[in-house]
Amino acid sequence: MMKPLWGIDLGGTKIEGVILKSVNDPEVILRKRIPTEQAKGYEHIISRIKTLLDQMAVEAGIQADKIGIGTPGTVDPLSGLHKNSNTTCLNGKHFHEDLQKALSLPVVMANDANCFALAEARMGVVNKEMPEANVVFGVIMGTGVGGGVVVNGKVLRGRQGISGEWGHNFLDESGGVAYTGRKGVVETILSGPALEKFYRSLTDENKSLKEIYQNYKEGKDEAAKKTMNRLTHFFWFGNFCGDQFA
Template sequence: MDRYYWGVDLGGTKIECIVIDRNTDQPIVRERIETESVKGYQHILGQIKILIERCANIVGHYPNAVGFGTPGTLDPVHGVMKNCNTTALNGQPLDKDLNETLGIHAVIANDANCFALAETHFGVVKRIKPEAQIVFGIIMGTGVGSGIVVDGKCLYGCHGIAGEWGHNVLEPNGADCYCGKQGCVETVISGKGLERYYYELSSQALSLPEIVEQAKQNNHEAVKTITRLREYFGLAVARIINVLDPEIIVIGGGVGNIEALYQDIETQILPHLFNTELNTLIVKPELGDSAGVYGAAALVKNIS
């Protein structure tokens, strides 16, 4: 059994590796390197190899398995990456190539799954409800992503898209989404969706933090935008609770920082809930920008 958990957060601009002591759950190494993705797929693989070898030299041990958080999904049917904003990865058998390049067992999950895993094993869930069987992790920022953790492990599904909450229709005949549908959760309650709605009301282009500040000053259009967020969030989350019934939901991303989202949250969810009371905890994360790399390490907790 490997003494350490190894995780790599594979981003568009940087690649970060963490090595965590199995006995203490404390990181002993964290190193970064530039991705340089414009140089192509093979170069990215080379950068990962450089980083892994650098960390191995520091700890005096080469890993048997490494978890990788990626900006897309490994298609379980075709065995290649899809939906990556680091486009050089799309269509590539990343797990197989990592196995061959590094001589390790690579485990891959997207950033939302890694977020949910990180907060389950190392963050807020571990602290306040470590016995939780089902955890739903949400990233609400420029877009909307989510991941499901059951008994400490990611749920992937037969298409590799389990937890793809952001592309369910929330507002029929709503704004066009890049996925081809209209009124997806992502188009309605993402940061970009809220900014677009405010612009439609006011003809002013403000950032989400500016809209939040305007709402605090009782600007009519801003208040209406935040009210819309609260109402649609309640509807969208109630559907998740009705289907999965998680003990805890963790909300990350910039939209998740809006305090109004949590105020009297039961009144937004209960009208759409099958159950007559809300017992699911809805909380903020604790790991911040570190969630990706911690979640990648958590991918190998059950196999290394």
């Protein structure tokens, strides 16, 4: 009998967990999310993941024997250290190893954009709408901006483990400085926090992107309109003119 599959999506603002019935029957048994609270640091994030899994086990009435997790950034193939995460407290740490110790479970870890791209290529919209596609590029736009490439059904990781990442290519000077020190990269313009920052620069108001979008739909907030226009303009520009920034 096939066992349920447990998965975690670690984001900058939320941690979401899911339990699927089996690899051959991906019916959702339980889905749950809690805030990441990344400002409280590295050990706290690990404790939050454990808290979420404990809550899921109680609610589902079953225990995990293995966890799959998609993370911002990636494990460096040479050093084993986490790197390139916009949740910067993970960088330079043995995150994979430390998480396994904290959970007392085997953990399979991969970049979240790679996980997303692979899932869509094998099980999602690409598989349903374009099953003949040999190359799939998956885009993540959230707290950070990432990407993954799948070729012939397999993730293309690259020597440095960051193949497909596009969030730190230069896009426009107006984006300001990223955590890497580079100026005007995609993530400083198209990420959720970057768009919230842009709105705040126009209004001196702190609003979530969800609130900004709602104001935009209602058509009564000029700053919200400018913020969403900035998103659509630079998303189109970054994708269709990206060869200029290679």
